Amino acid sequence: MVQMMGAKQTLYDSFAEVAKAVAHGYRLQLLEHLAQGDRAVEDLANRTGITVANASQHLQHLYRAGLVTVRREGTRRIYRLNSGVVELLAALRSVAEAHHAGSQQVIRAYFAARDSLEPVSHDELMARLAEGSVTLIDVRPADEFQQGHLAGARNVPLAEIEAAVARLDPEIEIVAYCRGPRCVLSFDAIERLRARGFKARRLAEGYPEWKAAGLPTGQSDIASIP
């Protein structure tokens, strides 16, 4: 790599810099949280369980690579995902799940029994929502729901699902979604709902993918940053 650096070489190196930014477990986690909505450094650090200083440096790495932007809001800095990043992560996940042995192994270990919950596609959900034949629930925490959610969804955080069961119509099929295709919240929700006799399925993707596809979303008008 220490060479004369022709045009080609430098362009590939530049693209590689962007790839390096997504080539770390913590940064992928940060990006997944940012895909749910804008977030401050400390908030992200708490959600991911890494120290503030470390999160700060990883976020700056993402910033230099052009994956996020920052704005100040009083004493905190709010990071936001750039356009195209959700698609990049989707392409990465797709290749990993299709061909990478390590990823397949982890998925088999943690999602094996659950893959029988045949998921619902975007198109199918749109059609069923139009005819009013499903109840759509968002099982993410309330603050994430408030920052943005699928149009027509009802927030039922996983923690409160047992209590909410009483208010759900057992005759109507339930579709649950959460942060993304490999987020465990909705897997758990489906299992619990089925255990109570509900007909429940899982949306194949999460809120970020739905939004990136340009499908209808809603947003609560409550203060966006917790």
Added chain:
Amino acid sequence: MVQMMGAKQTLYDSFAEVAKAVAHGYRLQLLEHLAQGDRAVEDLANRTGITVANASQHLQHLYRAGLVTVRREGTRRIYRLNSGVVELLAALRSVAEAHHAGSQQVIRAYFAARDSLEPVSHDELMARLAEGSVTLIDVRPADEFQQGHLAGARNVPLAEIEAAVARLDPEIEIVAYCRGPRCVLSFDAIERLRARGFKARRLAEGYPEWKAAGLPTGQSDIASIP
């Protein structure tokens, strides 16, 4: 990263391993060449200008990440791109060109004057080919053309373009393409053709993207491996 490693953590780490594989200039170059067709190690080393031993190790890195597969053919090993990788690279390029300062700078430096050559889209090319109103030329070297090319294309390697000019109809507009959206071959071809009074434009993408989109391709029945 040295932690208890929950399900989430290990899955993100796994995805990060795949991302690491594309996070190197040489490996991106190798992937671009593999996107043109299957290639042996030495061949790739020659095309990219890196040593055989180094290329071998990078290719094994790509293999472990699930981006390529290998088969033996006599004494050589032929590497092949896995499905979905072209899309991953396209997503990476898209984010880099939209938001990464370094990439934008390189592109401005090397492609600035050339971006005025307003490119042709897949759809537009399909339509124009159907009505027979363009001559489509593939300006890659002959061996790459043989391994696969757009249906209806004529091979005019960049090196022979001056000689081929005589055989082209000056009344019909020319569309040129090569290895990908940032491959310089077709930029050069357009410039030379225009200098000779031809009406010439560039296909926005290259052969790999066309093929990945499922559009019609052709292949010469000559020995595939040089």
Added chain:
DNA sequence: CCATGATTCAATTGAACTATTGATTAGTGA
């Protein structure tokens, strides 16, 4: 079965990356 060509392997060196620590900057409100 030996020589050859293609590729991989193993060991080494230097460079780059990551997490941690403690100090520092920057805004906010009393």
Added chain:
DNA sequence: TCACTAATCAATAGTTCAATTGAATCATGG
């Protein structure tokens, strides 16, 4: 202005990664 909170910065040590070199495989053809 002072204390307080949020975030970044700077230095460090441990770890991983990359390129080079030369030796070792492994299939092929005489």
